[in-house]
Amino acid sequence: MAYEFRVSGRIAKPVRDVFEAVVEPKQLSGYFTTGGAQGRLETGATVTWDFHDFPGAFPVQVIEVEQDKKIVLRWGAADGPDDGRQYETTVTMTFEALDDGRTLVAIAEEGFRDGPAGQKAAFGNCEGWTGMLCALKVFVEHGINLRAGFYK
Template sequence: MTNATAVRLERVIAAPPERVYRAWLDPELVRQWLAPQGMSVTRVEIDRSRYSIWHGDAGGFECEVLEQEQDRRIVFRWGFAGPDRIEGPVFDSLLTITVNPAPGGGTELTLVHEQLEELAAALPEIAANVGVGWAGTLDKLAAVAEAGA
């Protein structure tokens, strides 16, 4: 499922679920992969419930961890903040990451990013690319997790 208001992606990653799960919460690992193609992470701040990722002058994400099930599931309030992040709006959505053991080894990762209506209304060109952005970013996540993160 991919449209301007919801994205669902599934991926099998050749790494154990606990490693894939940790790659979402370890600041040094997040720095290596959580940026769309052509961009890099310039700042990462993660604590028990707050999650901030910045991509230079392009903006980034101000998020909150709403739910966590160790090595299995993370639910975020995922806030897109554009270049005017200090004074500009943050467009909230819901991001759910689920990791499960894959048959034959590895991890089945499911990403569901929903409640994108506010972002789609304000920035339709960005909302239209959420699925493509996540697809490329998950390729980078797989490379980091498979390298033994």
């Protein structure tokens, strides 16, 4: 059984503001990619993300971007190579405008290999994406970088 997960949360801002906070590298670097993000998330692009808690910039492939609705990414699995072969997981973010003016953001990641290493990687990334949603909410609603000083 390959591992996968889904997390979600509601952010009290219009979908356009929330979506831009994810696709625009300066904003993303202000609350999530603590080591910096290079490149706007656009279909077909390869951008780089860096995190203080996992130093070293790495590539993120942007598979699909549907304005204000969906972002699909692929990146190297957190459990690394198996028998010398790196594999990738797929991250799908969806954005839904709610009737009360808020935005529902859901993030799913799939493709982790079966076994203890894949399970550990999936749980770790689930924790990371949950933290990202919390940081996104605080940043977009209040302009605060929740992760500032959290890791270093």
